[in-house]
Amino acid sequence: MPAGKFQNIYKDIKLKIENKTYPFGTFLPSETQFTDEYLCSRNTVRRALSILSGEGYIQTMHGKGVQVIYRPLQNSTFTIGGIETFSESARRNHLHADTRVIQFTDLITDDRLSKRTGFPVGTPVFFIQRIRYLNNRPVIFDINIFRASEVPGLTPAIASQSIYNYLENDLGMQIVTCKRRITAEKATQIDCKYIDLKSYDFVSVITGQTYNANGVMFEWNQSRHHPEYFNFYDTVTRKRLTVTE
Amino acid sequence: MPAGKFQNIYKDIKLKIENKTYPFGTFLPSETQFTDEYLCSRNTVRRALSILSGEGYIQTMHGKGVQVIYRPLQNSTFTIGGIETFSESARRNHLHADTRVIQFTDLITDDRLSKRTGFPVGTPVFFIQRIRYLNNRPVIFDINIFRASEVPGLTPAIASQSIYNYLENDLGMQIVTCKRRITAEKATQIDCKYIDLKSYDFVSVITGQTYNANGVMFEWNQSRHHPEYFNFYDTVTRKRLTVTE
DNA sequence: GCCGATTTGTCCGTATGTATC
DNA sequence: CGATACATACGGACAAATCGG
Numbered sequence: 001m002p003a004g005k006f007q008n009i010y011k012d013i014k015l016k017i018e019n020k021t022y023p024f025g026t027f028l029p030s031e032t033q034f035t036d037e038y039l040c041s042r043n044t045v046r047r048a049l050s051i052l053s054g055e056g057y058i059q060t061m062h063g064k065g066v067q068v069i070y071r072p073l074q075n076s077t078f079t080i081g082g083i084e085t086f087s088e089s090a091r092r093n094h095l096h097a098d099t100r101v102i103q104f105t106d107l108i109t110d111d112r113l114s115k116r117t118g119f120p121v122g123t124p125v126f127f128i129q130r131i132r133y134l135n136n137r138p139v140i141f142d143i144n145i146f147r148a149s150e151v152p153g154l155t156p157a158i159a160s161q162s163i164y165n166y167l168e169n170d171l172g173m174q175i176v177t178c179k180r181r182i183t184a185e186k187a188t189q190i191d192c193k194y195i196d197l198k199s200y201d202f203v204s205v206i207t208g209q210t211y212n213a214n215g216v217m218f219e220w221n222q223s224r225h226h227p228e229y230f231n232f233y234d235t236v237t238r239k240r241l242t243v244t245e
Numbered sequence: 246m247p248a249g250k251f252q253n254i255y256k257d258i259k260l261k262i263e264n265k266t267y268p269f270g271t272f273l274p275s276e277t278q279f280t281d282e283y284l285c286s287r288n289t290v291r292r293a294l295s296i297l298s299g300e301g302y303i304q305t306m307h308g309k310g311v312q313v314i315y316r317p318l319q320n321s322t323f324t325i326g327g328i329e330t331f332s333e334s335a336r337r338n339h340l341h342a343d344t345r346v347i348q349f350t351d352l353i354t355d356d357r358l359s360k361r362t363g364f365p366v367g368t369p370v371f372f373i374q375r376i377r378y379l380n381n382r383p384v385i386f387d388i389n390i391f392r393a394s395e396v397p398g399l400t401p402a403i404a405s406q407s408i409y410n411y412l413e414n415d416l417g418m419q420i421v422t423c424k425r426r427i428t429a430e431k432a433t434q435i436d437c438k439y440i441d442l443k444s445y446d447f448v449s450v451i452t453g454q455t456y457n458a459n460g461v462m463f464e465w466n467q468s469r470h471h472p473e474y475f476n477f478y479d480t481v482t483r484k485r486l487t488v489t490e
Numbered sequence: 491g492c493c494g495a496t497t498t499g500t501c502c503g504t505a506t507g508t509a510t511c
Numbered sequence: 512c513g514a515t516a517c518a519t520a521c522g523g524a525c526a527a528a529t530c531g532g
Binding site: 249250251285286287288289292306307308309310 | 518519520521522527528529530
């Protein structure tokens with residue numbers, strides 16, 4: 001396992017924040033203290049801290065120190081953040097997850113599909129529709145369109161498990177960058193048919209494009225969620241770059 | 246203005262990506278070439294690149310180079326990303342923006358409000374409700390609750406303009422970290438009263454907490470959007486290369 | 491398949507600047 | 512004012528991935 005030194009430090013500090021060794025509101029040891037503790041350079045400590053800062057765990061204050069601002073969330077609904085597979089999210093939220101494949105076909109990208117997804121016209125793709133169950137309740141309708149040349153050997157059987165596990169572990173693909181858009185839309189007839197919406201007539205939608213390590217967009221996907229099972233978290237840090245306006 | 250060297254390099258490369266000096270899909274000059282161009286160390290170049298990577302502009306490939314993956318979006322709806330004020334977003338989307346204050350009161354945090362916002366019971370706060378207009382159409386219902394001790398001199402007049410401009414420019418406050426949650430909810434009677442929802446009966450909701458440079462949470466806020474005027478963008482990178490020297 | 495050149499990734503030590511107390 | 516702590520920047524070293532000969 002080629003884990004960088006900074007990653008181990010990052011994980012260790014993160015753990016200590018989560019288990020309240022470093023409680024909310026307190027200051028972390030100084031960077032120089034960390035260099036002694038982890039026997040590394042100050043740069044390496046700062047690198048670990050910068051990741052935690054980006055994740056909203058800490059906040060650095062020039063001349064003062066580094067404060068813990070992480071607070072565990074007690075919300076029990078389905079939360080989403082980072083690049084995470086459906087089953088990973090389910091496990092983190094302590095829910096039982098199932099997947100049912102309702103569509104798995106080959107397609108050639110036509111004009112309409114190209115406009116929607118960004119794939120060039122003529123590109124062979126896999127078109128997959130799946131229903132996601134949480135605690136035996138259908139709550140997510142997933143559409144995935146994969147560039148066929150990038151995902152050889154993909155089958156419905158794999159789709160019913162975890163496609164991403166297959167891509168990463170079996171094909172050795174590195175999934176690197178993902179661009180997503182979040183909206184809310186009126187439920188379509190298909191949504192109502194497959195998702196147990198109860199009294200709701202709308203869905204939360206994530207639409208995304210995924211790029212692999214070769215820089216090619218290999219997937220377009222859309223997840224249509226039951227509103228009660230949709231919680232998207234985001235942490236932003238202002239970087240004081242263009243104050244001049 | 247104490248702009249760091251890495252910030253200038255970052256801005257320059259970003260601009261050249263946006264104006265297609267470095268077009269989509271091509272590779273940037275190598276890091277060593279950039280050190281010659283900008284007369285700086287390789288670390289400084291890498292720092293600029295790491296920001297662009299985090300923003301989804303580029304993607305680094307070990308042993309190969311750095312590829313441009315930025316594509317301007319042609320969507321005309323109201324988009325949101327990063328920490329940005331309402332008027333900034335409106336300007337970026339070429340829309341005319343107005344704000345009307347419908348509530349501006351002092352409150353002491355009670356038990357119910359504390360549970361909702363995270364402010365301790367007994368904290369004096371400003372409670373503000375505003376309607377946001379885009380091209381003269383009411384489309385966003387904003388609730389802001391500020392810790393009174395952190396925003397002295399806040400008035401309804403300021404609230405009708407830009408509160409954040411006041412905080413940053415007049416009070417000299419540095420807004421640093423913001424945690425947000427995105428959901429979709431059934432429209433309340435208040436939503437229907439103030440937002441021109443037309444045929445929609447639901448809203449997109451951003452709920453957030455904002456921390457200033459002293460690490461105190463000074464604001465809780467919630468924006469309830471007309472679904473057609475809500476587009477949240479996000480870019481995630483699986484690999485962390487946050488070089489913060 | 492091997493080798494060397496190129497390119498990015500990780501880590502270090504040091505120096506200096508700036509904010510806080 | 513000095514001590515402490517974070518911020519920026521430099522230069523060097525070596526590892527790992529890629530690619531062409």
